[in-house]
Structures are given as structure tokens and as C-alpha cells.
Amino acid sequence: MALLDWLILIVPLLAIVGAAFYTQRYIHDAVDFLAAGRIAGRYAISVADLASGLSIITLVALSEQNYQCGFGVAFWNSIGIPVGIAMSLTGYCNYRWRQTRCLSRGQFIELRYGSKFFRVVTAVISTTAESVTNAIGPAIAARFFIYYLGLPHRFTFFGISLPCYGIVVVLCLTLAILLIWPSGRISLLITDCFQGLLTYPIFIILAGFILLKFSWDIDVLPVLINRAPQQSFVDPHQIRAFRDFNIFMITAELTSGVINRASWFGNDTTNSGRTPHEQKMAGILGAWRATFANMIILLIALMVYVFMTSGNFANRNNVFKCSNNEIRRELTTKIMDELHGDGLIDQDKHQTIQQKIDEMQDIAPGLTHSARPIAQIPNDTYQDGAIRHQEILVRKADGAIVTENPEDGSIVVCDNLDKHYFDVVYSELGQTPSGRSAFQQYRSKFQQMMMPVCLKNMFPIGLQGLFCLLAVMLLISTDDTRIFNAVGSIVQDIVLPYCKTRPTPEKHILLLRIWTILVGVFFFVVSMFFSQMDYIIMFTTIMSAVWLGAAGPIMVGGLYTRFGNLTGAWCAIVFGSGSTLLGMICQFRWASTIYPWLEKHQLIDKVGTAFTTLSKPFHPYIQWEMNAVRFPINSYEIFFFAMLISILTYTIGSFLTYKPYNLDKLLHRGKYADEKESPASLAAPENITSGKPGIFRRIWTFIQKNMLGIDSEYTRGDKIIAYSVFTYVIIYKFLIIFLGVFIYTKYISPWSQTAWGNYFLIVQIIIPIFLGLVTTVWFVWGTIKDIRQLFSDLENRKVDTTETGQL
Incomplete structure (x- = not known):
């Protein structure tokens, strides 16, 4: 600068x-x-x-x-x-x-x-x-x-x-x-x-x-x-x-x-x-x-x-x-x-990769060509530059990957330009565990640091x-x-x-x-x-889910329910956080420990069938397919199911040992109210719908109270803000x-x-x-x-x- x-x-x-x-x-x-x-x-x-x-x-x-x-x-x-x-x-x-x-x-x-x-x-x-x-x-x-x-x-x-x-x-x-x-x-x-x-x-x-x-x-x-x-x-x-x-x-x-x-x-x-x-x-x-x-x-x-x-x-x-x-x-x-510099790749591989990157010709992305409008092109599935499809895959002389539809001959250029660089690096690092680990770090940093290098x-x-x-x-x-x-x-x-x-x-x-x-x-x-190694959002989701997978019913149930109690809260922690931790362990140890163990005991097909069967009703948005590198269930899916489990167990545990709780004392309401903090709430309620006759008055009152949250504490300016936001x-x-x-x-x-x-x-x-x-x-x-x-x-x-x- x-x-x-x-x-x-x-x-x-x-x-x-x-x-x-x-x-x-x-x-x-x-x-x-x-x-x-x-x-x-x-x-x-x-x-x-x-x-x-x-x-x-x-x-x-x-x-x-x-x-x-x-x-x-x-x-x-x-x-x-x-x-x-x-x-x-x-x-x-x-x-x-x-x-x-x-x-x-x-x-x-x-x-x-x-x-x-x-x-x-x-x-x-x-x-x-x-x-x-x-x-x-x-x-x-x-x-x-x-x-x-x-x-x-x-x-x-x-x-x-x-x-x-x-x-x-x-x-x-x-x-x-x-x-x-x-x-x-x-x-x-x-x-x-x-x-x-x-x-x-x-x-x-x-x-x-x-x-x-x-x-x-x-x-x-x-x-x-x-x-x-x-x-x-x-x-x-x-x-x-x-x-x-x-x-x-x-x-x-x-x-x-x-x-x-x-x-x-x-x-x-x-x-x-x-x-x-x-x-x-x-x-x-x-x-x-x-x-x-x-x-x-x-x-x-x-x-x-x-x-x-x-x-x-x-x-x-x-x-x-x-x-x-x-x-x-x-x-x-x-x-x-x-x-x-971190010792993840040796000097020879470093020099070889650098030489190949320097020798690469400039890549200009192609345009999409089709005999029909884009919206009518048959559906395929592509992910991160790696193509998964049921059509014919063709690599043209210029290096572009295209799919040719056998029925109508429509062509769509679908190559990810970053993939050319990924291919060069991956081919040099090889198939060793240390090489795959280094490549994962390269790809992750490439995606994350693209923005600052561009902007600079x-x-x-x-x-x-x-x-x-x-x-x-x-x-x-x-x-x-x-x-x-x-x-x-x-x-x-x-x-x-x-x-x-x-x-x-x-x-x-x-x-x-x-x-x-x-x-x-x-x-x-x-x-x-x-x-x-994963997307940042996926990593932060699974880490925060250790608490958030269980916290929802504990906090919201504590603020809004009288039935929620300590038994239900413990159930939410044990089953909500526990299921998240189990999912996290599977994600982190899948490629190195779990998948090799399943392969050794010839359970790949059985477990893969189970994953596919469980996710099939939710296709295409949930697809649990057996993979040697990545756990089939992603962070959002683990998080979602952990929340459902914690809500269910909190409710069951609380009702099994039901004892009503005094919310008024916790919230300083009624005889426990603090006049210095909420004087307006202790005064006579303001008639916020004055002059509106009959049913219109009742409807307007309902809308303001239940949809806009307007009560006696709202000034005219507060109401304008609420109306504008709505x-x-x-x-x-x-x-x-x-x-x-x-x-x-x-x-x-x-x-x-x-x-x-x-x-x-x-x-x-x-x-x-x-x-x-x-x-x-x-x-x-x-x-x-x-x-x-x-x-x-x-x-x-x-x-x-x-x-x-x-x-």
C-alpha cells in the first residue's frame, strides 16, 4: 500500500x-x-x-x-x-x-x-x-x-x-x-x-x-x-x-x-x-x-x-x-x-509445481452453447468442478470439459477454471496421505484467500x-x-x-x-x-453446534415455559450435545479411521445402503452417499437433527418430572415488578386504538399487539419505526x-x-x-x-x- x-x-x-x-x-x-x-x-x-x-x-x-x-x-x-x-x-x-x-x-x-x-x-x-x-x-x-x-x-x-x-x-x-x-x-x-x-x-x-x-x-x-x-x-x-x-x-x-x-x-x-x-x-x-x-x-x-x-x-x-x-x-x-515453509511439501515438489504453474497458458473460459434455451437443457449434477452425471463426458482439445446429450446434442461448458490449477497441484502431490492432506490445505486456502488477493x-x-x-x-x-x-x-x-x-x-x-x-x-x-479443511461456514456450524444443538430448549424453555425443569435440561445437554459430538468425531476421523475399519470388515456396502435409504425421501437436498474421504452427513444436517433431538428429550424429561415454575418472579412481573425499569407497564394500558368502532377496533388491536408487538410502552416514534419495519x-x-x-x-x-x-x-x-x-x-x-x-x-x-x- x-x-x-x-x-x-x-x-x-x-x-x-x-x-x-x-x-x-x-x-x-x-x-x-x-x-x-x-x-x-x-x-x-x-x-x-x-x-x-x-x-x-x-x-x-x-x-x-x-x-x-x-x-x-x-x-x-x-x-x-x-x-x-x-x-x-x-x-x-x-x-x-x-x-x-x-x-x-x-x-x-x-x-x-x-x-x-x-x-x-x-x-x-x-x-x-x-x-x-x-x-x-x-x-x-x-x-x-x-x-x-x-x-x-x-x-x-x-x-x-x-x-x-x-x-x-x-x-x-x-x-x-x-x-x-x-x-x-x-x-x-x-x-x-x-x-x-x-x-x-x-x-x-x-x-x-x-x-x-x-x-x-x-x-x-x-x-x-x-x-x-x-x-x-x-x-x-x-x-x-x-x-x-x-x-x-x-x-x-x-x-x-x-x-x-x-x-x-x-x-x-x-x-x-x-x-x-x-x-x-x-x-x-x-x-x-x-x-x-x-x-x-x-x-x-x-x-x-x-x-x-x-x-x-x-x-x-x-x-x-x-x-x-x-x-x-x-x-x-x-x-x-x-x-x-511449514514442511508439508518438500523442495523438489515445490519447485516442480511452481514450474508447471509458470508454464501454464492463460485459460479463457468458454461460452455456453446450446441448441435450445438454457432453461431447457437436461438436468445434471455438478459439484466443485468435479462432474457427476449420466451424460457423455468429453474433454476438448483446448482442455474444456463439456457434456454431450445423446438425445439432442446440446453442449454445455461446465469446467471450473480453478480446477486446472487444482489438477496440476494434485497430480504432483500424489496419492499419499501426506500429499492428500497438503492438497486439501492448498484447495481450502485457495478458496478462502482468493478474495484478498483479488482485491489487492x-x-x-x-x-x-x-x-x-x-x-x-x-x-x-x-x-x-x-x-x-x-x-x-x-x-x-x-x-x-x-x-x-x-x-x-x-x-x-x-x-x-x-x-x-x-x-x-x-x-x-x-x-x-x-x-x-472444509468450508469455513461448515466448520463454524459443527463447532458451535456442540452448544447450540442443546441450548435452544434450555434457554427458550426457561424463558417461556413453566413445565421446563432440570431433568429436561440435562436430557437436552446429554442427547443434543452428545449427538453433535458423535457427528463431529465421525467427520474428523472418517477418512483416517472409520472408513478403513468399515472396509476391513466388509461393511462398506451395507452402511452405504443404509445411508442412501435414510436420505432417499429427502433427495435431492439431502444425499448421504458413501465416500472414502468425507463423512456422508454434513455439518448442517448433524446440527439440525441435534436440535430436534434436544427439543424432544427436553420436553419428555420435563413432563416426566413436572413441577410448575414461578415465571413472574424470574421476570420481575406482577408483585415482583421493578417500577424503575418498567413504569409504563405498571400504568393503565394506553388505548392504542381509540376511536375505531366495533370489529375494526378489535382487529386493529389484535394486529398491533400480536403482529407488531405494540403495547403501552410505545411512543409515537416507536410505532412509526414498527410500522415501517413491518x-x-x-x-x-x-x-x-x-x-x-x-x-x-x-x-x-x-x-x-x-x-x-x-x-x-x-x-x-x-x-x-x-x-x-x-x-x-x-x-x-x-x-x-x-x-x-x-x-x-x-x-x-x-x-x-x-x-x-x-x-
């Missing part, structure tokens, strides 16, 4: 660190450190959650996913819109959680289920799953910066050869710890707000650059529609051939979104709201907050895919200073250097620095939050329950700071030994652009591939950019107002030194 880029990066970072240490003057007790004094406003919480929710690993993972499945699968995400908006508008879980006034998830579990031991067990499981899942963040981020900045894999310092990867990981974690140290949740809330506000203008600049550099009709659309049958990037009706990222994945995510709504509550901003109503409104604002961020991630992934697969960029042109062939060579060279070569001076600043902010806003969440869980739910006396505020805060360093060390150790999300996004489009294209008049491409241009890019411009002004104003109010309230807050989260 140029000097200007480094200034763009360093100056805002210094301001962020300075803001963190400025907040230290407002820290008085553990409630301040853990929950920002419980006096944060809705905009501050919403924008801070945006910053902490985005991360480099999210950017890389979603880019990796979109590179594989495009827009078509994403269309079906809209199925969950009514569920998501209902949860937001009604304050599902958020409102009740804030009513409990718990400082941690473990405190709630002990209050609800009456067992300190169960609190510690769940804390250990959830913290371990969360920490291992999140600890790969610095690993992915460090490698991202090495490839984006063009740093060497090793450098010499006073004659000592040091790994650049380890140094970058230390710098990332040190920066995150620096933001936590001054005042915990207060400094995180303020710095995350600052970073969240900076991301909005950067998003606008990035969107403008991408739209100016790429022509939709010339560059983008031809690439999106040049796909194999049933692997459409734009037509949601033609996606049956996708294996991992498909409709079932969306079903599992939707189920988890409902069941695990409260599973990560307790050590984040869910404790920080001024009142339960303010916490609820922060969740509602999230519907507007996330629109722009989701669009820019999709746009970056789209830019990378188009650049890497379009024939327009196979050679250098006037648009960019490099070609996609040069990107692949640079990427392969850098990965080979890393694998050689595509962005001009100035924009390189802006994107690097965005990446660093995404890194620290996520790492500091996840480290702090783990610290809160360890201290509040594992350490303090066994302390015989309540610590003073000073000792409590010191304990939290010490554990911040220890958790940072744990993240560093995991990052240094991290080796991930109109945008339900009427526009769900009824018009999803359900209406689905019915029209499925049953009335099917759209062409070009029509679907233009639909996604308007719906997923143009309209979100317009909304992003509006919400940027809105949220900047609201956040600045909330931050000023937060500082004022922190100065005047009454301190309760006895509140530590202990029972």
Missing part, C-alpha cells in the same frame, strides 16, 4: 484506541464493566451489534459460499422473513431476557433450573464451543492480511527466522485486548459504535467503485447465467444440484434462528439496554441496520466471482492492472510457499487503504467482543459461583481483565494450531418480491435467466444501496445522540457494589 493508504488506516485506528481509554473514567463497578451500566440506548446497541456481528471471517466465509452458489439459493432466505420480523417486533426472547436482569447466561440457568453444577457444566460447554469457533477468527484474519498486504510468510529478525503469521495474530489479539481493558462493555460499545459509523461511508464508496468498474450486461450477467443445469446462480427454481449450500441449509438456519434465539444471550449487549423496551427497539432497528451490510458482502463476493470467471478479465485490459490468470498464479505460488490487485491507491481499514475494524470489533463474551462466561459462570464471598468492584474488574489476557492467549494457541420487511420483501415473484414465475410465466439476473440487480443491489444512504444519515444521528446520553447517564448512575451476578 502507498503512504496515503497507511495514513487512512492508522489515523482512525489511533482514534478508536484513544476513545476506548477515554471511557475508563466512567467505570465504577462490575455492572458498568459487564453491561455498560444497563443504560445504553437503542441506536448505540444496534450500531454496535452491526460492527461486532460483521467480521473478516464472515466476509471470507460468505464470499466463499457465494462463490459456490450465487444469488439463486439466497432467494429462499426470504422464507424466514415473517419469522424473523415477528421475533423482532414482539421482542421474542430479548424482552424477557432483559426482564430477568441477569448478568450472564449461567446466572439465568442457575436461577431457572436451580443447580449451580448445571450452571458450570453449561458454561464449560458453551464457552469451549464458542471459544474454539471464534478463535479461528484471528487465524483467518491474519492470513487475510498476509495475502492482502503481500507480506512474506517468514522474516528474519536479528538473525532469527520468525513466522509472519504468528506476529500478525499477536498484533490482532493485542489490539482487541487493548479495547477491552479500559472499561469492558462500555469501551466496546463506544468503539463499536465509532467503527459502525465509519463502515457506512466505506460501504457507499465500495459499492460505487464496483458498480462503476463492472458492466452488468457485459461483465456480470453473462457469467451468472453461464452455469451448469440445476446449478443456477440466478434462477431459484434451478438449484437442485447444490449439495452443501441448498434449501436444507436454509431450513436448518431458520430452525436455529428460532430455537437458539437466546442461546448466546448474557455476555453481550443484550444486558445493556436502558429498559427491556429499549432493548426490544434495538432489535427492531436491526432490520434496517443489516440491509446495507448484507448487500456489500454480496457485492464483494459477486465482484470476485465475476472477475475470476469472466473471459473479459482472462487477460489484462484497461479496467484492471491484472488478469484472473495472474491472480490464480500468484495465489498458488504464495500458498505453495506457505506449505513448503483490483483496488486503486486510497481504496486499498479504506478497505484495509474496514477489514481491521471488522477484525477488532468482532475479536474483542468474542473474547469479552468468553471472559464474561468464564468469570461469571465458572469462577464466581464457587467464591464464598462477593468480590469488591475493584477485584471483580481486575479478575475480568486478567481473564481477558488468558482468553487472548487461548485464542492465540488455537490460531497457531488451526488447520481447517411494511418494508413483510409487505415489500416477503409478500411482493418473494412470495409474489415465486408464484408468478412458478405458476404463471417463468422468467428467463436474464430476467432473473436483472431482478437480483434491482432487489439485492440497487434498492439496498438507496436504503443504505437513507439509514446512514438516520443511524448516525441516532447513535451520536445515544452516545452523548450514555456518557451523561454513566456519570449520574447510582452504583450498587453488591451486584456481581452471584446468587
Whole structure:
């Protein structure tokens, strides 16, 4: 990067660190450190959650996913819109959680289920799953910066050869710890707000650059529609051939979104709201907050895919200073250097692969040719460049793989350009276990690091620095939050329950700071030994499922049911987490241990038949086929079945030992109510439908209360926000652009591939950019107002030194 880029990066970072240490003057007790004094406003919480929710690993993972499945699968995400908006508008879980006034998830579990031991067990499981899942963040981020900045894999310092990867990981974690140290949740809330506000203008600049550099009709659309049958990037009706990222994945995510709504509550901003109503409104604002961020991630992934697969960029042109062939060579060279430096490949193989990569001719992707329209081409199944089909496979003289249909002679070019490089590397590494392992690492890093190498070569001076600043902010806003969440869980739910006396505020805060360093060390150790062979999303799904596979009924059942009890909770943990661990072991040990054992005992056919029979009713979205390398059941499928098992066992176990629980006491309702926190709820209910006669009044009351979640605590401005979110999300996004489009294209008049491409241009890019411009002004104003109010309230807050989260 140029000097200007480094200034763009360093100056805002210094301001962020300075803001963190400025907040230290407002820290008085553990409630301040853990929950920002419980006096944060809705905009501050919403924008801070945006910053902490985005991360480099999210950017890389979603880019990796979109590179594989495009827009078509994403269309079906809209199925969950009514569920998501209902949860937001009604304050599902958020409102009740804030009513409990718990400082941690473990405190709630002990209050609800009456067992300190169960609190510690769940804390250990959830913290371990969360920490291992999140600890790969610095690993992915460090490698991202090495490839984006063009740093060497090793450098010499006073004659000592040091790994650049380890140094970058230390710098990332040190920066995150620096933001936590001054005042915990207060400094995180303020710095995350600052970073969240900076991301909005950067998003606008990035969107403008991408739209100016790429022509939709010339560059983008031809690439999106040049796909194999049933692997459409734009037509949601033609996606049956996708294996991992498909409709079932969306079903599992939707189920988890409902069941695990409260599973990560307790050590984040869910404790920080001024009142339960303010916490609820922060969740509602999230519907507007996330629109722009989701669009820019999709746009970056789209830019990378188009650049890497379009024939327009196979050679250098006037648009960019490099070609996609040069990107692949640079990427392969850098990965080979890393694998050689780590001792995974020897010098001879390293030189041979490098020589063959240098000698490869530039590959220009072909166009799709067919005697009929694309939509009429017979269906086949293709995966990751490896073709599985029932038609004739032909390799032309130019190296392109094509399928020829015996009946009509239609031809479709379906070769994955990356596969040419994969073939060269795989042929040299050979069939040995160590060679296959090295190839898996090469392919995984190739897919993950394609984005930073592309962007480094595509962005001009100035924009390189802006994107690097965005990446660093995404890194620290996520790492500091996840480290702090783990610290809160360890201290509040594992350490303090066994302390015989309540610590003073000073000792409590010191304990939290010490554990911040220890958790940072744990993240560093995991990052240094991290080796991930699957898609990032698949890895994080199976790791987090160790807790999420069991947590849903424990948390939601604890907040909403009177029948849920300790027996049911133990059943959920044993069977939910247990089934996930079993699936994880099968995934990790399948190729090296399980499959060879089955082969030795001649059980391959029998087990393979069993897998095929069980999955057959769910074809084509679930296909369990025997494979020597990969466990037939993927991470989403394991996760989904674990959730179902935990719900069933929680319910059965609870009813077998049924004893009604006093929810009013837990939620501070009725005679247990706190007048300072919910004065509006104790007053006479407001007549929100005054003047509406008869049946219309009753219908309107029902809609406002049950569909919009409006109650006596809503001001006029709150109602406007609720109405706007309902109109945008339900009427526009769900009824018009999803359900209406689905019915029209499925049953009335099917759209062409070009029509679907233009639909996604308007719906997923143009309209979100317009909304992003509006919400940027809105949220900047609201956040600045909330931050000023937060500082004022922190100065005047009454301190309760006895509140530590202990029972």
C-alpha cells in the first residue's frame, strides 16, 4: 500500500484506541464493566451489534459460499422473513431476557433450573464451543492480511527466522485486548459504535467503485447465467444440484434462528439496554441496520466471482492492472510457499509445481452453447468442478470439459477454471496421505484467500487503504467482543459461583481483565494450531453446534415455559450435545479411521445402503452417499437433527418430572415488578386504538399487539419505526418480491435467466444501496445522540457494589 493508504488506516485506528481509554473514567463497578451500566440506548446497541456481528471471517466465509452458489439459493432466505420480523417486533426472547436482569447466561440457568453444577457444566460447554469457533477468527484474519498486504510468510529478525503469521495474530489479539481493558462493555460499545459509523461511508464508496468498474450486461450477467443445469446462480427454481449450500441449509438456519434465539444471550449487549423496551427497539432497528451490510458482502463476493470467471478479465485490459490468470498464479505460488515453509511439501515438489504453474497458458473460459434455451437443457449434477452425471463426458482439445446429450446434442461448458490449477497441484502431490492432506490445505486456502488477493490487485491507491481499514475494524470489533463474551462466561459462570464471598468492584474488574489476557492467549494457541479443511461456514456450524444443538430448549424453555425443569435440561445437554459430538468425531476421523475399519470388515456396502435409504425421501437436498474421504452427513444436517433431538428429550424429561415454575418472579412481573425499569407497564394500558368502532377496533388491536408487538410502552416514534419495519420487511420483501415473484414465475410465466439476473440487480443491489444512504444519515444521528446520553447517564448512575451476578 502507498503512504496515503497507511495514513487512512492508522489515523482512525489511533482514534478508536484513544476513545476506548477515554471511557475508563466512567467505570465504577462490575455492572458498568459487564453491561455498560444497563443504560445504553437503542441506536448505540444496534450500531454496535452491526460492527461486532460483521467480521473478516464472515466476509471470507460468505464470499466463499457465494462463490459456490450465487444469488439463486439466497432467494429462499426470504422464507424466514415473517419469522424473523415477528421475533423482532414482539421482542421474542430479548424482552424477557432483559426482564430477568441477569448478568450472564449461567446466572439465568442457575436461577431457572436451580443447580449451580448445571450452571458450570453449561458454561464449560458453551464457552469451549464458542471459544474454539471464534478463535479461528484471528487465524483467518491474519492470513487475510498476509495475502492482502503481500507480506512474506517468514522474516528474519536479528538473525532469527520468525513466522509472519504468528506476529500478525499477536498484533490482532493485542489490539482487541487493548479495547477491552479500559472499561469492558462500555469501551466496546463506544468503539463499536465509532467503527459502525465509519463502515457506512466505506460501504457507499465500495459499492460505487464496483458498480462503476463492472458492466452488468457485459461483465456480470453473462457469467451468472453461464452455469451448469440445476446449478443456477440466478434462477431459484434451478438449484437442485447444490449439495452443501441448498434449501436444507436454509431450513436448518431458520430452525436455529428460532430455537437458539437466546442461546448466546448474557455476555453481550443484550444486558445493556436502558429498559427491556429499549432493548426490544434495538432489535427492531436491526432490520434496517443489516440491509446495507448484507448487500456489500454480496457485492464483494459477486465482484470476485465475476472477475475470476469472466473471459473479459482472462487477460489484462484497461479496467484492471491484472488478469484472473495472474491472480490464480500468484495465489498458488504464495500458498505453495506457505506449505513448503511449514514442511508439508518438500523442495523438489515445490519447485516442480511452481514450474508447471509458470508454464501454464492463460485459460479463457468458454461460452455456453446450446441448441435450445438454457432453461431447457437436461438436468445434471455438478459439484466443485468435479462432474457427476449420466451424460457423455468429453474433454476438448483446448482442455474444456463439456457434456454431450445423446438425445439432442446440446453442449454445455461446465469446467471450473480453478480446477486446472487444482489438477496440476494434485497430480504432483500424489496419492499419499501426506500429499492428500497438503492438497486439501492448498484447495481450502485457495478458496478462502482468493478474495484478498483479488482485491489487492483490483483496488486503486486510497481504496486499498479504506478497505484495509474496514477489514481491521471488522477484525477488532468482532475479536474483542468474542473474547469479552468468553471472559464474561468464564468469570461469571465458572469462577464466581464457587467464591464464598462477593468480590469488591475493584477485584471483580481486575479478575475480568486478567481473564481477558488468558482468553487472548487461548485464542492465540488455537490460531497457531488451526488447520481447517472444509468450508469455513461448515466448520463454524459443527463447532458451535456442540452448544447450540442443546441450548435452544434450555434457554427458550426457561424463558417461556413453566413445565421446563432440570431433568429436561440435562436430557437436552446429554442427547443434543452428545449427538453433535458423535457427528463431529465421525467427520474428523472418517477418512483416517472409520472408513478403513468399515472396509476391513466388509461393511462398506451395507452402511452405504443404509445411508442412501435414510436420505432417499429427502433427495435431492439431502444425499448421504458413501465416500472414502468425507463423512456422508454434513455439518448442517448433524446440527439440525441435534436440535430436534434436544427439543424432544427436553420436553419428555420435563413432563416426566413436572413441577410448575414461578415465571413472574424470574421476570420481575406482577408483585415482583421493578417500577424503575418498567413504569409504563405498571400504568393503565394506553388505548392504542381509540376511536375505531366495533370489529375494526378489535382487529386493529389484535394486529398491533400480536403482529407488531405494540403495547403501552410505545411512543409515537416507536410505532412509526414498527410500522415501517413491518411494511418494508413483510409487505415489500416477503409478500411482493418473494412470495409474489415465486408464484408468478412458478405458476404463471417463468422468467428467463436474464430476467432473473436483472431482478437480483434491482432487489439485492440497487434498492439496498438507496436504503443504505437513507439509514446512514438516520443511524448516525441516532447513535451520536445515544452516545452523548450514555456518557451523561454513566456519570449520574447510582452504583450498587453488591451486584456481581452471584446468587
